[in-house]
Amino acid sequence: MKDPMNLVVAGVGGQGNILISEILAKAAAAVGYKVTVGESYGMSQRGGSVTSHIRLSRKALYGPIIPAGCADVIIGFEPVETARAASDFGSHNVKIIVNPRPVYPVGVLMGKDNYPEIDILLGKLKDISEKVYYIESTAIASQAGNPVMQNIVMVGALAGFNHLFIPKDTFVRIICQVVPKKVLDLNKNAFNMGYDAAQKLNYI
Amino acid sequence: MGWKDVIEGRPGEKVLLNGNEAIARGAIEAGVCFASSYPGSPTTEIIETLAKVPAGEIYTEWSVNEIVALEGAAAASFAGLRAMCVMKSDGLNVAFDFLTSMNLGGCKGGLVVAVADDPQGHSSVKEYDSRYLAKAAMVPVLEPSNVEEAKVMVIHAFELSERIKGPVILRSVTRISHSRGLVVLENQLERNRTAFFPSGECFLTKTVFHMKARDRVKKAAVVLEECGLNFAEGPEQADTAIFCSGTSLLYAREAVNILGINGDIKLVRVGTTFPLPENFIISQLRGVKNVIFAEEIRPFLEEGVMLLYARNFDHKVRFFGKLSGDVAGARGSSCGEMNVDIILKALDCVKGIHYDKPGYPPDKIEEIKALIPPREYAMCPGCPHRASFWAVKTAIAVDGRDCIVAGDIGCYCLGAWDTGFNLFDTLHCMGAGPAIAGGLSKLGRFGLKRPALTFVGDSTFYHAVIPGLINGQYSDSDFLCVVLDNGVTAMTGHQPHPGTEITVDGVAMNKILIEDIVKGFGVKCEIADPFDNNAVTEKVCEMLREPGVKVLILQQECALVSGRKNRHKKRVYVDQSLCRGDACGCSRFCTSVWGCPGNIWDHKAEKAAIDEAVCAGCGVCASLCPAGAIVVEGRG
Numbered sequence: 001m002k003d004p005m006n007l008v009v010a011g012v013g014g015q016g017n018i019l020i021s022e023i024l025a026k027a028a029a030a031v032g033y034k035v036t037v038g039e040s041y042g043m044s045q046r047g048g049s050v051t052s053h054i055r056l057s058r059k060a061l062y063g064p065i066i067p068a069g070c071a072d073v074i075i076g077f078e079p080v081e082t083a084r085a086a087s088d089f090g091s092h093n094v095k096i097i098v099n100p101r102p103v104y105p106v107g108v109l110m111g112k113d114n115y116p117e118i119d120i121l122l123g124k125l126k127d128i129s130e131k132v133y134y135i136e137s138t139a140i141a142s143q144a145g146n147p148v149m150q151n152i153v154m155v156g157a158l159a160g161f162n163h164l165f166i167p168k169d170t171f172v173r174i175i176c177q178v179v180p181k182k183v184l185d186l187n188k189n190a191f192n193m194g195y196d197a198a199q200k201l202n203y204i
Numbered sequence: 205m206g207w208k209d210v211i212e213g214r215p216g217e218k219v220l221l222n223g224n225e226a227i228a229r230g231a232i233e234a235g236v237c238f239a240s241s242y243p244g245s246p247t248t249e250i251i252e253t254l255a256k257v258p259a260g261e262i263y264t265e266w267s268v269n270e271i272v273a274l275e276g277a278a279a280a281s282f283a284g285l286r287a288m289c290v291m292k293s294d295g296l297n298v299a300f301d302f303l304t305s306m307n308l309g310g311c312k313g314g315l316v317v318a319v320a321d322d323p324q325g326h327s328s329v330k331e332y333d334s335r336y337l338a339k340a341a342m343v344p345v346l347e348p349s350n351v352e353e354a355k356v357m358v359i360h361a362f363e364l365s366e367r368i369k370g371p372v373i374l375r376s377v378t379r380i381s382h383s384r385g386l387v388v389l390e391n392q393l394e395r396n397r398t399a400f401f402p403s404g405e406c407f408l409t410k411t412v413f414h415m416k417a418r419d420r421v422k423k424a425a426v427v428l429e430e431c432g433l434n435f436a437e438g439p440e441q442a443d444t445a446i447f448c449s450g451t452s453l454l455y456a457r458e459a460v461n462i463l464g465i466n467g468d469i470k471l472v473r474v475g476t477t478f479p480l481p482e483n484f485i486i487s488q489l490r491g492v493k494n495v496i497f498a499e500e501i502r503p504f505l506e507e508g509v510m511l512l513y514a515r516n517f518d519h520k521v522r523f524f525g526k527l528s529g530d531v532a533g534a535r536g537s538s539c540g541e542m543n544v545d546i547i548l549k550a551l552d553c554v555k556g557i558h559y560d561k562p563g564y565p566p567d568k569i570e571e572i573k574a575l576i577p578p579r580e581y582a583m584c585p586g587c588p589h590r591a592s593f594w595a596v597k598t599a600i601a602v603d604g605r606d607c608i609v610a611g612d613i614g615c616y617c618l619g620a621w622d623t624g625f626n627l628f629d630t631l632h633c634m635g636a637g638p639a640i641a642g643g644l645s646k647l648g649r650f651g652l653k654r655p656a657l658t659f660v661g662d663s664t665f666y667h668a669v670i671p672g673l674i675n676g677q678y679s680d681s682d683f684l685c686v687v688l689d690n691g692v693t694a695m696t697g698h699q700p701h702p703g704t705e706i707t708v709d710g711v712a713m714n715k716i717l718i719e720d721i722v723k724g725f726g727v728k729c730e731i732a733d734p735f736d737n738n739a740v741t742e743k744v745c746e747m748l749r750e751p752g753v754k755v756l757i758l759q760q761e762c763a764l765v766s767g768r769k770n771r772h773k774k775r776v777y778v779d780q781s782l783c784r785g786d787a788c789g790c791s792r793f794c795t796s797v798w799g800c801p802g803n804i805w806d807h808k809a810e811k812a813a814i815d816e817a818v819c820a821g822c823g824v825c826a827s828l829c830p831a832g833a834i835v836v837e838g839r840g
Binding site: 070124 | 218326383384457575580582795801
């Protein structure tokens with residue numbers, strides 16, 4: 001496996017980046033990686049972009065910012081934020097897992113800015129990246145019981161693609177540790193549905 | 205979250221913590237007894253974690269501001285206990301008067317001031333290098349390079365503080381405080397936990413104590429030479445060295461690894477940036493022809509090392525840093541945060557090793573970026589500030605005298621931008637608004653005819669507003685101070701304050717009422733609900749016309765807090781048979797002007813709509829819609 005492995009999680013404040021980077025980092029640590037997570041979330045509750053950088057290595061401890069063009073995997077909770085992160089950190093080697101459901105910026109809602117056609121935007125990424133996988137994580141999470149669990153669906157998808165070589169069981173064990181008991185079953189269900197969605201895409 | 209591991213983890217365990225949790229754990233291992241802070245990003249998890257330590261072991265406090273926090277912590281130090289005071293870089297300015305005074309007389313129990321700078325301003329209005337203040341105050345500075353080291357350095361800082369009998373600053377940055385890494389937990393040190401302040405032992409400030417502070421720095425320099433926090437890696441003899449501090453060590457390592465030149469470049473990590481370990485630095489400069497500096501924000505290490513070089517060497521060394529302009533990111537030198545790419549660029553300049561940056565072709569990046577709209581900060585759905593700003597904006601228009609609006613710092617600093625209707629004319633630091641409004645109101649004799657109004661938050665009120673209001677009253681100024689009272693320190697994650705009814709550890713307290721305070725010094729004070737928008741507009745119009753200092757408290761709970769209470773929220777929807785679409789003449793008021801994320805435009809119907817998943821149910825838009833098309837269920 002490539003070392004270091006660099007992941008970007010890109011989304012909007014309130015979409016649950018922080019929990020996801022905690023789950024990914026703990027799962028990676030559990031299988032022996034040295035882990036660094038860099039997060040910027042100071043103003044995130046105010047509807048801004050939130051990105052987390054997760055860096056895994058067997059050899060060394062890496063810094064909290066991924067160099068330009070060096071992401072191996074981008075998990076995008078929102079199309080425009082995915083494209084924003086990809087334009088900085090993507091390359092022809094990057095695999096992108098994206099939730100295609102938009103969260104409109106306030107400038108778009110106010111009619112000042114335009115939101116791009118999602119298929120055109122993601123199509124451009126597809127042309128120049130190794131892979132772009134659509135995971136309808138908000139829709140899947142709604143089926144699982146609550147659309148806010150789209151972040152857990154995306155973790156399931158990442159596990160299903162097995163880009164990190166972290167066993168499914170390890171993810172489930174960490175989810176049991178970090179998710180409150182009363183919503184644990186819902187979250188496990190969301191994780192499994194994300195996992196299955198990715199497995200299906202893997203065999204296409 | 206990591207706080208559980210910090211408190212319940214056993215020695216020897218390796219746990220994932222963020223930098224703030226690691227700092228809290230370091231303080232626990234060092235035997236801290238007293239911890240105080242005013243909330244500021246990126247530091248809040250330090251106190252939030254320490255407050256969860258089982259009752260009685262550590263006194264924790266959300267203080268009303270940073271100088272009060274530091275004074276309290278110093279008191280514990282005077283009584284021989286280990287104490288920590290936490291603040292963001294801006295907070296050090298507030299605490300600075302006491303810091304410079306106290307550091308003359310010194311203290312006793314270890315006193316660590318954990319300050320987090322915010323390079324790039326991820327959660328601040330300014331990016332500020334606190335090391336220059338530390339140097340001015342003659343307080344030593346330790347700078348960790350990763351999360352685990354943040355914990356270790358806290359313990360070093362306490363020990364150093366006790367050896368020199370003065371405070372020590374631990375400088376974190378956002379990329380330490382808000383990063384996560386694995387931390388090995390260690391045993392808690394057996395420490396004195398009995399407060400003892402014997403009569404006759406004094407802590408005083410006096411001009412001649414300047415000499416004591418100077419000697420303390422000298423002593424710290426001796427201790428820091430041997431502390432193990434400064435080290436070099438790579439070849440002993442190299443023509444080029446990268447001097448780095450903080451996270452830049454990790455970026456520099458990665459840069460030389462990417463270029464495959466680990467064998468040719470020496471990395472010199474300076475963990476104690478003030479006072480500098482002179483002998484160590486001089487030994488590392490020997491035989492070196494080029495020096496690159498990698499550090500966060502300003503050229504602090506760079507200046508220190510260059511001064512040492514000027515005094516000690518006559519061989520030629522070329523220095524590449526922020527001063528020469530060679531170490532610079534997208535914002536130019538001394539602005540923005542450090543990263544691997546900046547160091548790669550500097551190595552290209554010094555060693556001529558070109559780095560082919562991976563990534564998409566530049567023309568493709570341009571194509572993608574052209575499609576991406578900006579994502580500006582926005583007030584939350586149902587935020588009471590939006591309602592307050594709208595009512596005041598309307599009142600100013602009705603008043604017709606072009607009122608000047610002085611802003612202040614909190615979530616409501618968004619009043620300076622689109623989401624807050626670009627209402628602010630000035631925006632600076634906490635507490636600046638009332639005094640600026642007071643100053644403006646004195647300019648009538650010089651021809652300024654515009655009235656003045658200022659917005660402050662409730663937490664800001666206790667922190668810094670009271671002197672400005674008293675000054676206004678005393679100087680017979682004329683301005684209206686609008687207090688946006690949402691019941692918590694919202695911006696930094698809903699920490700309690702004296703108006704919240706609880707303390708940091710959840711103990712119930714009586715509210716200290718803002719209206720009681722201002723009435724106490726004779727200022728007229730009224731209270732209103734910003735969701736009762738038209739009434740607030742009338743009230744503001746009326747109060748703007750009255751002479752003197754006036755306070756209007758607009759009370760409504762933070763939308764995030766009320767949302768979490770899971771109360772049944774009112775359903776708000778658009779009756780599209782009443783919405784007149786673009787024929788209305790309102791220019792799509794609800795979406796294009798009001799700008800709440802819950803108000804959306806239904807492009808198929810060409811009419812307004814509500815995104816019910818996002819809407820918080822405040823119903824203010826319903827009272828503003830000129831067609832009365834927005835319906836609040838259950839409202840008559």
